[in-house]
Amino acid sequence: MKIKCIKTIFSGMVFSVLCLLNVANAGLITLGDSLSGGGVDGWQAIMVINENDAYTNSSGAAELITLNSFNFTVGINRGQVTPFVVKINNSATNDFTILAIGETRYSGTDYFSTGNFSFDFSTMLSQFTLAAGDIIASGFLDADANGNSAGSVIPYINGDSLFLTGSSNNSGSGDLSQGIGQAPTFGNSTFVNGLNRDYSYNITADVKAVPEPSTLAIFALGIIGFATRLFNK
Secondary structure, X not given: OHHHHHHHHHHHHHHHHHHHHOOOOOEEEEEEOOOOOOEOOOOOEEEEEEEEEEEEOOOOOOEEEEEEEEEEEEOOOOOEEEEEEEEEEEHHHOEEEEEEEOOOEEXXXXXXXXXXXXXXXXXXXXXXXXXXXXXXXXXXXXXXXXXXXXXXXXXXXXXXEEEEEEEOOHHHOOEOOXXXXXXXXXXXXXXXXEEEEEEOEEEEEEEEEOOOHHHHHHHHHHHHHHHHHHHHO
């Protein structure tokens, strides 16, 4: 009888801890604009960082961000597109840190025509912890992570002012070659709040609160103590 009781209590403890790990789930967020179509930029390669549709961790605690999908419109069927997410350190000085780089999607391999497409952000799990007060924004590069491009792909309509960098030729495009934890490399020309555009793309993500280790430890010790006292009876 006692063994059966202990098994029941242990199962309840495991379930409760799992519930704690999933508590305060803020749900799905979208970084970027709705898919609206529009015209395609004439530059060879551009990098866009959408600071207007950013996400701020205002929970007062750390959060776990899991990136899900990269959704975009192909305005001209060519080249390749790479999504990414940055932390905004200081928007006034264009100070960004790369937090995640998604899978590059290629014309002729991933998309074969114009229109709207949706892919996993990455073929591997892509997540990071966001400290309280931190701000993240999505971006894309009309090129691979190293800046190799065959022309702009994602269209835009008139909209919010944004950060855009790039070049009319491939040799002067921006890139993400520095990797995660570093700043993106800007192109030859940069527009900061000088262009009013809503680019037809977005990145979706799940947000969950990260439980404090002390909270889990106290909870687990309480359950174990209760189980021990019941067993000794």
